[in-house]
Amino acid sequence: MTAPAPISAYLRPGSAPRRWLGSIALIALAFAFLLPILWMTTTSFQAGEKMFQLTTEWIPTVWHPENYPNALSRAAFPRYFLNSGVVSFAVMATNLVFCTLAGYGLAKFRFPGDRFALLLILSTLMLPLEVTLVPTFLVIHKFDWLNTYQGIAGPLLIDAFGVFLMRQSMLAVPTDYLEAARIDGAPELRILWHIVLPQCKPALAVLAVFSFRDSWDQFLWPLTVVSVDRFRTYPLGLALFGDDYGNPPTEQMAIAVLATIPMFLLFAILQRAVKQGFGLSGLK
Amino acid sequence: MHDPAIATARGRAMRAEQPAWSLLSRHRLRLWGIGLILPTVLFFAVFKYGPMLWALELSFTSFDMVSAPHFVGLENYRNLAVDPVFRETLVNTLIYISGSTLLITAVGLGLALAINTRVPGARHCMTAMFLTNLMPIIAVCLVWRFLLHPHGLVNQLLHPFGAGRIDWLTTSTMAMPAIILVTVWRFAPYFMVVFLAGLLAIPEEFYEAATIDGANALQRFRYITLPMLAPIVFFVIVVSALLCARIFLMPYIITGGGPGNATRVLSMLIYETGFSYLKMGRAAAISAVLFAIMMVFTFLQMRIYMRREEAYLR
Numbered sequence: 246m247t248a249p250a251p252i253s254a255y256l257r258p259g260s261a262p263r264r265w266l267g268s269i270a271l272i273a274l275a276f277a278f279l280l281p282i283l284w285m286t287t288t289s290f291q292a293g294e295k296m297f298q299l300t301t302e303w304i305p306t307v308w309h310p311e312n313y314p315n316a317l318s319r320a321a322f323p324r325y326f327l328n329s330g331v332v333s334f335a336v337m338a339t340n341l342v343f344c345t346l347a348g349y350g351l352a353k354f355r356f357p358g359d360r361f362a363l364l365l366i367l368s369t370l371m372l373p374l375e376v377t378l379v380p381t382f383l384v385i386h387k388f389d390w391l392n393t394y395q396g397i398a399g400p401l402l403i404d405a406f407g408v409f410l411m412r413q414s415m416l417a418v419p420t421d422y423l424e425a426a427r428i429d430g431a432p433e434l435r436i437l438w439h440i441v442l443p444q445c446k447p448a449l450a451v452l453a454v455f456s457f458r459d460s461w462d463q464f465l466w467p468l469t470v471v472s473v474d475r476f477r478t479y480p481l482g483l484a485l486f487g488d489d490y491g492n493p494p495t496e497q498m499a500i501a502v503l504a505t506i507p508m509f510l511l512f513a514i515l516q517r518a519v520k521q522g523f524g525l526s527g528l529k
Numbered sequence: 530m531h532d533p534a535i536a537t538a539r540g541r542a543m544r545a546e547q548p549a550w551s552l553l554s555r556h557r558l559r560l561w562g563i564g565l566i567l568p569t570v571l572f573f574a575v576f577k578y579g580p581m582l583w584a585l586e587l588s589f590t591s592f593d594m595v596s597a598p599h600f601v602g603l604e605n606y607r608n609l610a611v612d613p614v615f616r617e618t619l620v621n622t623l624i625y626i627s628g629s630t631l632l633i634t635a636v637g638l639g640l641a642l643a644i645n646t647r648v649p650g651a652r653h654c655m656t657a658m659f660l661t662n663l664m665p666i667i668a669v670c671l672v673w674r675f676l677l678h679p680h681g682l683v684n685q686l687l688h689p690f691g692a693g694r695i696d697w698l699t700t701s702t703m704a705m706p707a708i709i710l711v712t713v714w715r716f717a718p719y720f721m722v723v724f725l726a727g728l729l730a731i732p733e734e735f736y737e738a739a740t741i742d743g744a745n746a747l748q749r750f751r752y753i754t755l756p757m758l759a760p761i762v763f764f765v766i767v768v769s770a771l772l773c774a775r776i777f778l779m780p781y782i783i784t785g786g787g788p789g790n791a792t793r794v795l796s797m798l799i800y801e802t803g804f805s806y807l808k809m810g811r812a813a814a815i816s817a818v819l820f821a822i823m824m825v826f827t828f829l830q831m832r833i834y835m836r837r838e839e840a841y842l843r
Contacts, residue, residue, distance in 0.1 A: 264648050264649065265648075265649070267646055267648040268648040268649045268650050268651075270643075271643055271644070271646075271648055271650065271651060271654050272650055272654060274640075274643065274654070274658075275653075275654035275655075275657045275658050276657075278657065278658045278661055278714065278718065279657055279658075279660070279661075280682070281661075281669075281672050281673065281676060281682075281714070282660060282661070282664060282672075284672065284675075284676065284682055285668065285672045288675075296675075300685060301682055301685060343568055343569055343572070344569075346565045346566075346568065346569070347565060347566045347568070347569035347570075349565055350561070350562045350563070350564070350565025350566040351562075351566060353562075354558055354559070354561055354562025354565065355558075355559070355562065356558075356559040356560075356562040356563050357559070359562065362566055362570060364831070365570065365573070366566075366569060366570070366573060367831055367834060368827065368831070369573050369577040369578075370771070370827050370830065371771075371820065371823040371824050371826075371827035372577045372578075372580075372581055372820070372823075373775045373823070375775040375777055375796040375799065375819065376581075376584075376775070376816050376819050376820045376823060377577065377580040377581060377584060377816065378796075378799055378800065378803065378812075378816065379584060379587065379799070379803045379809050379812045379813050379816065380579075380580035380581070380583035380584045380587065380813070381576065381580045382803075382804075383580075383583065383809075384575065384576070384579065384580055384583075399576065400576045402572065402576075403568075403569050403572045403573070405573075408569060409834070427554070433561050454663075458663065461665060462665055462666045462667070464666070464667060464777070464778050464781075465777045465778070465796070465800065468800075469800070469804060479667075480665065480666075480667040483667050483668075483671065484667060484782060487671055487674075487782075494675060497671060498671075498672070501665070501667070501668035501671055501672065502668075504665045504667070504668055505663075505664050505665055505668055508663045508664065508665060509660065509663060512660075512663050516656070523722050523723070523725075523726050524726035524729065524730065525722065525725060525726055525729065527729040527730075528644075528647075528651075528652055528655075528725065528729060
């Protein structure tokens with residue numbers, strides 16, 4: 246017969262009970278981070294008058310799914326979502342194309358001024374729209390692009406971070422492969438498509454998610470260049486909706502949920518590649 | 530059949546061809562390189578560098594979009610220097626940047642270490658927390674505006690710990706901490722992922738060797754994890770400072786810059802000065818100040834990029 250192990254043995258690093266305690270603590274922490282998202286979701290199904298009760302009712306006693314159609318019909322939200330979608334997909338597409346091309350040029354070609362070009366592109370990170378707001382507005386005004394899709398998307402079409410991201414991931418592709426293909430007479434763009442890009446899928450996934458998110462989130466810029474209702478993006482519509490105290494907050498949360506779904510979907514689809522792109526493949 | 534003479538002749542022909550071929554191809558590759566980056570460089574010339582120079586020029590003028598700009602010298606800058614609202618806004622911005630950056634870094638690192646214990650479910654917890662980074666920022670602001678309401682969820686959760694009613698958004702001492710809290714909730718999980726990638730890159734053998742030598746968990750953290758992670762800590766500080774320097778929507782939606790001017794930041798002041806009061810010249814001068822702040826952090830960031838670079842090329 247063996248004597249029972251002392252309590253401290255159970256709390257030794259790596260012991261099973263300690264791992265389970267750690268697990269519970271971590272899950273509680275993650276849950277705390279998720280509370281605002283859960284609150285948003287449950288509130289979107291809640292009755293308007295339940296909003297400012299002294300205790301939050303986490304599961305509605307009566308569900309109100311009609312908050313969704315009601316909210317959508319209160320302002321031109323379908324149109325706002327369409328506008329945001331058009332702009333965000335355009336921004337994602339141009340970022341994928343041009344960041345790939347520029348990244349390829351910077352990673353795999355030597356030409357006079359290549360380092361300077363890299364520096365020039367990276368320096369634009371200190372010129373976000375918040376800094377160049379006034380003159381960029383004047384540029385768009387000169388182009389006569391106020392209240393147009395190209396005006397909303399224009400300054401976002403290429404992002405220096407994306408160029409850098411693509412370049413870094415292409416540096417890891419062995420140049421010998423490209424040389425071999427070139428000697429076989431493959432055209433440059435086909436080398437890019439068939440040899441380089443398949444090895445850069447994680448970086449492309451990260452770029453897709455983040456370029457989409459950045460324009461889906463964009464508020465200050467559309468606020469500056471859009472003055473007619475037809476071209477409002479959903480964040481502008483939602484902010485106005487929130488400022489009007491006649492609108493129930495529950496319906497505001499319904500729109501917020503609808504705006505969150507596309508982002509979560511995009512992430513769900515690309516999740517594996519994104520995690521790889523962040524260098525998390527080692528995490529089991 | 531196999532004729533050595535022909536083989537030699539072919540070899541000689543190939544050798545003679547080579548310099549011309551490779552010279553041509555080197556030239557061709559140069560053109561390709563320039564051609565590939567050209568669209569991006571032109572784009573940045575129109576949408577980044579052009580506007581930057583224009584802003585600099587505008588900051589020395591008085592311009593209201595109606596009449597042509599006229600030169601006023603340093604007047605915009607002189608006016609800013611004595612404007613109490615601008616000063617308060619500048620101080621707010623700096624407080625916000627430093628507070629958020631420090632907390633984002635600390636919380637991000639803490640979360641990454643927690644995930645890296647690899648307890649059961651750690652990976653799912655990471656994914657769940659990362660969602661705060663994907664939720665649309667306008668939704669984040671609107672949700673937190675309700676959560677920070679005097680009767681909102683935050684006060685409800687603090688109540689059992691003996692906290693009274695805190696007016697987060699309407700008292701000038703609590704409004705900025707509230708905005709910083711939301712910022713940390715939003716961005717710390719993103720940097721958690723960055724830290725985690727750094728932790729995963731530390732070779733397992735280092736820890737094994739240290740354990741054999743009798744180092745405890747704290748010593749392993751102090752003498753292996755922290756030094757190996759130092760460049761990433763620096764990177765996270767710089768990148769999150771850049772991110773926080775351009776914050777606009779959180780104060781704009783959650784507090785409207787108030788109470789008073791307690792949470793007004795530079796980007797809000799630029800927007801209001803330029804587009805509500807149509808003082809474009811003055812707005813450009815404020816932009817120049819924000820630009821100066823961003824420039825400091827960008828130079829730090831580029832130093833990291835370029836150093837990483839050399840590590841790559843070696």
